[in-house]
Amino acid sequence: MxxxxxxxxxxxxxxxxxxxxxxxxxxxxxxxxxxxxxxxxxxxxxxxxxxxxxxxxxxxxxxxxxxxxxxxxxxxxxxxxxxxxxxxxxxxxxxxxxxxxxxxxxxxxxxxxxxxxxxxxxxxxxxxxxxxxxxxxxxxxxxxxxxxxxxxxxxxxxxxxxxxxxxxxxxxxxxxxxxxxxxxxxxxxxxxxxxxxxxxxxxxxxxxxxxxxxxxxxxxxxxxxxxxxxxxxxxxxxxxxxxxxxxxxxxxxxxxxxxxxxxxxxxxxxxxxxxxxxxxxxxxxxxxxxxxxxxxxxxxxxxxxxxxxxxxxxRRPNKDDENLPVIFNDYMNCLFGDPTTEKELPLIDAAAECGCEYYVIDAGWYAPGEWWDSVGEWQESRERFPNGIKEVTDYIRQKGMIPGVWLELEVMGINCEKAKNAPDDWFFIRHGKRVYDRSRYQLDFRNPEVIEHVNEVIDRVVKDYGVGYIKMDYNIEPGIGTELGAESVGQGLLEHEKAYLNWLDDVFARYPDLVIENCSSGGLRIDYALLSRYSIQSTSDQEDYRNYATIAANAVAGVTPEQAAVWSYPMRQGDKEEVIYNMINAMLLRIHQSGHLAQLPPERLALVKEGIACYKTIRQDIKYAIPYWPIDIADNEDMWVCGGLQLENKAYLAVWKRQMEGKNNDRYMKAGINCTDDSLSIPLDSIPFIRDDMQVSCIYPKKEPVDFEFKGNVLTVHFKKPVMARLFELRKGIV
CATH class of the missing domain: 2.70.98.60 (alpha-galactosidase from lactobacil brevis)
Incomplete structure (x- = not known):
């Protein structure tokens, strides 16, 4: 041989x-x-x-x-x-x-x-x-x-x-x-x-x-x-x-x-x-x-x-992954797909006050009332926006932010008039019938008329509405594929997916600075066929901020930190620790700010402002950092969650505690990690610059102190309240 x-x-x-x-x-x-x-x-x-x-x-x-x-x-x-x-x-x-x-x-x-x-x-x-x-x-x-x-x-x-x-x-x-x-x-x-x-x-x-x-x-x-x-x-x-x-x-x-x-x-x-x-x-x-x-x-x-x-x-070179701007989106634990001019204006003011740089009007802007099965034409709703949506996008720009809107271009609802009049070859077909899923049809991007349709929508929202950000969602599963023009339904699906990628390439060629978020009911299309093109990825639709910590800690296994968008949505009836926890979910990745900011009391709104300000001081490190998990990747059953980013001479570490039903310390105790309901000892041996004189500081929040000590390459934190989180910075000690 x-x-x-x-x-x-x-x-x-x-x-x-x-x-x-x-x-x-x-x-x-x-x-x-x-x-x-x-x-x-x-x-x-x-x-x-x-x-x-x-x-x-x-x-x-x-x-x-x-x-x-x-x-x-x-x-x-x-x-x-x-x-x-x-x-x-x-x-x-x-x-x-x-x-x-x-x-x-x-x-x-x-x-x-x-x-x-x-x-x-x-x-x-x-x-x-x-x-x-x-x-x-x-x-x-x-x-x-x-x-x-x-x-x-x-x-x-x-x-x-x-x-x-x-x-x-x-x-x-x-x-x-x-x-x-x-x-x-x-x-x-x-x-x-x-x-x-x-x-x-x-x-x-x-x-x-x-x-x-x-x-x-x-x-x-x-x-x-x-x-x-x-x-x-x-x-x-x-x-x-x-x-x-x-x-x-x-x-x-x-x-x-x-x-x-x-x-x-x-x-x-x-x-x-x-x-x-x-x-x-x-x-x-x-x-x-x-x-x-x-x-x-x-x-x-x-x-x-x-x-x-x-x-x-x-990845496609783009400004979004270089600058890591802060995004406000009005959906999660906020307007939930029911926007109007009246509701948006105070949110825009609050988002701008907090330091957000993009403002995205999420689902619902194109139709009055229940809109799920009628989507597909993407025309502004005058019932929701009496003076047009451009009045709102112009106001967003006046406040120093770039406006964005939500789209779901790959589908048409079964009650969309355009879908009713379009020929069947616009859509996925199996057994001679249009494929249904959740009252939607799947468009076939191999069809030039479909490409003409979606390009018209992109051009309109960018040129007429002044949009610089699109949240591109996708909420159906059309299954094994389409039988039209292919030997097998799987080949029909594959050809459609290649056509979709080619279409994306053309969009970015026309609008190189347009930011398009990859969202599929949250994180259901986290793949690097898409993410080599899209600059930012929705990680989840998780509505419980405490459970989001697992996703936030592990997200960098699936996507680079500068592409991983995580919701932060302070609750109207929450407390300061809830705001802190929400902010730390997002602060080592990309902040997708939401929540009713205009209705938060001043002391809690100040924590949002502080979190965004802190993020802006560290975001230029995020795009170079690589992940580390000092107590291993997080599990949904863990009471304590820990994850960070490291560079050559510094590192950032987020630590969460969620003392709630179904969460325990069993996994860590079996692994020999010292933890109780109130304290966690975190070994930091994997950090390359670890030294006894390494400087450890809590960088967020500054005015809500927490007890911690660093000794023998172990950081021990003491969290006394049931639900808490803190963000630490670790710096190489002076030689």
Whole structure:
């Protein structure tokens, strides 16, 4: 076997070229390669048994999994696993290109099957300077003279994720599953392999099973159940592997076993999970969705730090993520979709007084009364705004803020007159009928007339209403796709999603300084197909500020802090600690201020002003900082929550306490962290500049003191009230 070894940005990659001229991905890790790791468990797989070793390698370690209809898959796969694909196992090595560009190193690998399917496969690997991440894309080209039906194409496939170290997977392997959902965003859970059905049950023999850990999304809400994020770690070898799927629709990844090893396969839509397939006529090609894959120590915090740096590299440059302006939005725990001129004017005054820089009129501005099933034309309601909405947007500008409005352009309500008169090909169709969801139709962005319609709306609100900010919401799930103009409903959905991205690119080309917020009932489309374009992401519609702390602390696992918009909504009947807690939810991310500010008493309104003023002194650090969780990521059941951002010489740390039903200290006590109902001791060892003389200060609020002490690299806080939060700054001590 001939080895090709690549070491780039701390990623050790090893390819093997077999005697059959097939290329195998043998190693992708922070650790260096040891060929004895390929075949070492069990009496059937001793490293010195070269025949068996070659058979292991022949049957597994495919660089690309590509499956076409109508071809045998002879090797062991058990069940619905996306391994041993055909012609994946037939592909032979056809060459490699190794070059550099302004981003970093780029490797392209070519494989082909000249005997049966006559397809060619290109694998592009783009490295990024300064981070241990490579972006992977696979492309299949039909070079034969007959049509081929593509049923599956991986973006990344790697066998041997557990192979470093002497112990078996039960003892050393951990996986984190990033659950996501409406008002339950960013709930990340850690499991042993055995907890998810992947226990070693035949450790001494040829291990294989039908059990698969599947993390999938099917539909247009890309993160309605999970974030498109994966993370596995090896606690013995102290390594981790992580990936991010950059797609705004259906996607899938799976972890299972093959030939005594565990593998991971990552992809966009699939036939089994997503009702997707694609016919490739002679000369046609298909490209997988991009996947970013990285390596790190066995530390979720370090992995997310690498992803944060990478996300900033792939994002569209924009002023919003440079300046981090403060946004007021009238919806959450405020007007709740019932705006009028009379209601807006005092809120505008209060928002300006507090230091907000954008003011967004949320849902309801386009229709009187109940508007849910009639949306789609986006014309101002004179019942709500007797002198027109421009009177209000002009007033917002007079107060020194930039106005914004809410839109949901991808849908039309079933009682929208324009929807009634539009042809069916404007919409998703299945079984010959328009697709319904929550009294809405899904527009099909492949249709040029639909693009003309949505462009008219964008141009009107920008030019006629003077809008500089759009909250782009999306509140339906149209399901598996559309049958119009596509071989499969999943392919119809995929083509629509690509068309939507192209439309976004055109909008930003016309209006480069327009800020468009990505909102999907909160955080149900947190993906970097969209977030490489949008500058800001709604993280949740969570209405209980106490529970928002979990989302706020964990948000930087899914999105960069400067893109993560978090609601702060002081309650009319609350107290000072409630205001402080609300403000700290947002202060290390992007402030989405709301609440009835005009009705707050002066001492509570002063805390909002102080929070926004403090934010403006630290926001230029936020856009460079990376996340850290000194007591691990937050859980919804935790009484204490802790999360922060760190830079080279300083760090910020938010600490929350919520003494309420369902919250406890059990997890931390099991982990050996000292905590009671009134105090929490926070180890700060992961901060790189940690020193005994590190300066620790409470920067918000200044006039509501709290007891704390820093000793022996541990910050201990004492919160006496049931619900409290404080924001700390940690500075490198004087040398």
């Amino acid at each position: 001939k080895y090709i070894k690549i070491n780039e940005n701390g990623i050790h990659i090893v390819f093997g070229i077999t005697d059959k001229n097939q290329i195998k991905l043998l190693h992708f890790s922070k650790a260096e390669f040891d060929e004895n790791d390929i075949c070492k468990f069990g009496k059937e797989c001793k490293a010195e048994d070269l025949v068996r070793k070659e058979q292991f390698i022949d049957e597994a370690f495919q660089l690309v999994q590509v499956n076409l209809a109508g071809y045998n898959r002879p090797y062991e796969k058990h069940g619905n696993k996306h391994i041993c694909t055909a012609p994946g196992y037939l592909l032979t090595y056809a060459g490699m290109e190794d070059s550099w560009n302004e981003i970093g190193r780029k490797i392209t690998i070519y494989q082909e099957d000249k005997e049966e399917t006559h397809v060619r496969v290109e694998t592009r690997m783009q490295f990024y300077k300064g981070t241990s991440i490579v972006r992977m894309v696979n492309k299949v080209i039909n070079e034969g003279d007959s049509t081929q039906c593509l049923e599956y194409l991986s973006s990344f496939c790697y066998t041997g994720i557990e192979k470093e170290g002497k112990s078996n997977s039960d003892a050393k392997m951990r996986v984190r599953i990033p659950y996501n959902g409406w008002q339950k965003e960013m709930s990340i859970k850690e499991y042993k392999f055995g907890d998810v059905g992947l226990a070693q049950t035949q450790p001494g023999v040829y291990q294989r099973t039908s059990q698969v850990l599947e993390v999938s999304n099917t539909g247009n809400w890309s993160t309605k159940k999970y974030l498109p994020l994966g993370y596995v770690e090896n606690t013995e070898a102290h390594t981790s592997l992580f990936w991010q799927i950059e797609h705004n629709g259906s996607w899938h990844y799976e972890i299972s076993d093959q030939n005594t090893h565990f593998y991971v396969c990552v992809s966009g839509p699939t036939e089994v999970q997503s009702h997707w397939f694609k016919n490739l006529a002679p000369g046609e090609s298909f490209e997988s969705v991009p996947v970013a894959v990285g390596v790190a120590d066995d530390s979720f915090e370090k992995a997310m730090g690498e992803l944060t740096k990478y996300r900033r590299m792939i």
